[in-house]
Amino acid sequence: MIRLKNVSKTYPNGTVGLQNVNLHIRPGEFVSVVGQSGTGKTTLAKMLIAEERPSHGQIVIGGWDITEIRRAEIPYLRRQIGVVFQDFKLLPKKTVYENVAFALEVCGAESRKIKAIVPQALKIVGLTAKADRYPRQISGGEQQRVVIARSLVHRPKIIVADEPTGNLDSLNTREIIDLLKRINDFGTTVVLVTHNKDVVNELQRRVITIDRGLVVSDQEEGKYVL
Amino acid sequence: MKTFVSILRSLRFGLQNFGRNIWLSAATVLVLTLALVSVNALVSLNVLGQTALAALRSRIDVSVHFKPEVDESRVQTVRIALLALPEVSSIQYVSPAESLESFSQTYGGDQAVAASLSEVGANPFGAALIIRGRDLTGYPKIMAALEDQQFASLIEDKDYDNRQAMIARLESISSRAAFGGLAVSGLFALIALLIVFNTVRVSIYTHREEIGIMRLVGASDWFIRLPFYVEAVLSSVAALAVCAGLLLPFLIFAGPYISHFMGTPDADLLQFYRTHAFQVFGLEFMAIAALAVLTTKAAAAKYLRV
Ligand SMILES: Nc1ncnc2c1ncn2[C@@H]1O[C@H](COP(=O)(O)OP(=O)(O)OP(=O)(O)O)[C@@H](O)[C@H]1O
Ligand SMILES: [Mg+2]
Numbered sequence: 256m257i258r259l260k261n262v263s264k265t266y267p268n269g270t271v272g273l274q275n276v277n278l279h280i281r282p283g284e285f286v287s288v289v290g291q292s293g294t295g296k297t298t299l300a301k302m303l304i305a306e307e308r309p310s311h312g313q314i315v316i317g318g319w320d321i322t323e324i325r326r327a328e329i330p331y332l333r334r335q336i337g338v339v340f341q342d343f344k345l346l347p348k349k350t351v352y353e354n355v356a357f358a359l360e361v362c363g364a365e366s367r368k369i370k371a372i373v374p375q376a377l378k379i380v381g382l383t384a385k386a387d388r389y390p391r392q393i394s395g396g397e398q399q400r401v402v403i404a405r406s407l408v409h410r411p412k413i414i415v416a417d418e419p420t421g422n423l424d425s426l427n428t429r430e431i432i433d434l435l436k437r438i439n440d441f442g443t444t445v446v447l448v449t450h451n452k453d454v455v456n457e458l459q460r461r462v463i464t465i466d467r468g469l470v471v472s473d474q475e476e477g478k479y480v481l
Numbered sequence: 482m483k484t485f486v487s488i489l490r491s492l493r494f495g496l497q498n499f500g501r502n503i504w505l506s507a508a509t510v511l512v513l514t515l516a517l518v519s520v521n522a523l524v525s526l527n528v529l530g531q532t533a534l535a536a537l538r539s540r541i542d543v544s545v546h547f548k549p550e551v552d553e554s555r556v557q558t559v560r561i562a563l564l565a566l567p568e569v570s571s572i573q574y575v576s577p578a579e580s581l582e583s584f585s586q587t588y589g590g591d592q593a594v595a596a597s598l599s600e601v602g603a604n605p606f607g608a609a610l611i612i613r614g615r616d617l618t619g620y621p622k623i624m625a626a627l628e629d630q631q632f633a634s635l636i637e638d639k640d641y642d643n644r645q646a647m648i649a650r651l652e653s654i655s656s657r658a659a660f661g662g663l664a665v666s667g668l669f670a671l672i673a674l675l676i677v678f679n680t681v682r683v684s685i686y687t688h689r690e691e692i693g694i695m696r697l698v699g700a701s702d703w704f705i706r707l708p709f710y711v712e713a714v715l716s717s718v719a720a721l722a723v724c725a726g727l728l729l730p731f732l733i734f735a736g737p738y739i740s741h742f743m744g745t746p747d748a749d750l751l752q753f754y755r756t757h758a759f760q761v762f763g764l765e766f767m768a769i770a771a772l773a774v775l776t777t778k779a780a781a782a783k784y785l786r787v
Contacts, residue, residue: 338698408698
């Protein structure tokens with residue numbers, strides 16, 4: 256599903272984001288990416304959605320070599336990958352429903368399709384009852400669930416979540432992780448970037464540890480080792 | 482179908498953006514309107530200048546006064562001979578009686594003139610021909626033909642009222658006015674350009690979150706850009722409407738004064754706009770919309786980075 260071959264990323268200012276990373280993530284896997292701050296986890300996530308390009312190496316997603324992806328093709332890649340990012344917020348002037356619908360609207364989906372899909376996505380994240388609220392009228396955990404609902408509307412094969420529990424307490428964190436697990440149970444590949452030791456240890460799934468741009472460990476049913 | 486849905490949504494987004502930044506939109510419409518008004522002032526000046534020149538040119542003629550003893554048949558022979566010249570467009574015959582009549586109409590009130598006329602007793606005027614050329618360049622030829630032996634002996638007096646000096650002066654005034662108008666229009670266009678550029682910049686800034694989300698959920702570049710173009714075209718339409726809305730009452734109100742000032746009913750701007758509205762406003766709209774759209778394109782390229 257996701258394959259990185261000798262991928263390195265050096266930012267224009269000379270900062271090294273990643274060095275010589277080789278990875279293969281199979282369809283349906285739930286992979287946690289851990290590591291200390293500034294080691295290149297977000298860099299990795301951004302390269303998966305072509306937000307950043309690798310300086311060296313090759314990235315193939317679902318058989319599609321996106322290493323040299325053209326600008327005009329990026330939207331098609333992004334419709335196949337659900338994105339849940341730290342700084343990727345909801346629009347405050349739109350309701351929960353409208354925020355989720357927005358992702359379909361701007362991709363040209365027909366109204367009929369939007370009316371069918373949005374309630375489904377809200378049901379998956381358990382927010383049907385709060386569809387008409389504005390983001391400020393729901394909790395942080397609920398907001399993050401709306402973001403996940405939004406990432407689901409294109410029925411992506413992959414979800415990339417960069418610290419989705421960053422600002423949440425343990426209860427809300429657990430809810431989000433459970434939600435991601437359920438989504439993974441439907442067959443969606445999940446790449447979860449996190450700092451949270453408990454989350455990783457409890458998940459008992461594959462863990463990739465990055466340190467200073469290098470993959471230093473890659474374990475099935477791993478633990479948070481740092 | 483999908484594209485159609487997207488275009489409709491872009492239109493809606495563009496309209497919403499226009500409404501949400503209403504003061505910014507108003508400023509944009511205002512400068513675009515100023516640019517259009519100055520262009521229309523230029524157009525009007527040009528129309529009036531051309532009318533005045535045409536009026537002057539149409540009054541150019543050569544009056545040939547024959548000696549009183551030359552009878553009408555001789556004069557008509559001369560007329561036919563002159564009509565054969567390619568430079569001549571028309572010749573009007575004025576009989577001695579008509580000459581006398583128009584003379585007494587002009588000077589009828591003058592006691593002394595009346596007295597001297599009655600003293601002469603008989604009609605002192607000969608026949609006259611009023612010759613109109615096809616254009617200004619033909620007159621020297623016509624004058625030369627009149628110098629010819631066979632005509633010269635019959636002619637008492639020629640009067641070439643060429644108004645050359647007046648035409649030259651009017652031409653220079655109207656070309657200077659056109660230049661001034663062009664400079665003012667250019668200035669307004671430049672200001673409009675800067676304001677539109679800034680409007681797009683601010684609009685992109687206020688929508689940065691929305692744009693960021695659109696990108697990450699897979700909206701295409703053109704879908705992100707199109708609303709800004711919609712806004713640009715919308716501003717142009719609004720500016721044209723405001724400009725036309727100002728121009729029309731002005732022309733209705735001031736039209737009679739302008740005609741009076743110009744001394745000819747031909748100087749009818751309202752009539753000009755009535756017959757040329759489609760071309761004039763069409764061209765102006767295309768120009769102002771092109772300016773707004775191209776500026777938007779430049780601003781989007783700079784600030785949108787898509
Ligand atoms: N756009 C950029 N330009 C230059 N350097 C960057 C850029 N983005 C990230 N970096 C640098 O690249 C390195 C890796 O950053 P990255 O954001 O991938 O770390 P991270 O593992 O996600 O950290 P954190 O856990 O704090 O989110 C850091 O040294 C960072 O300063
Ligand atoms: Mg990060």
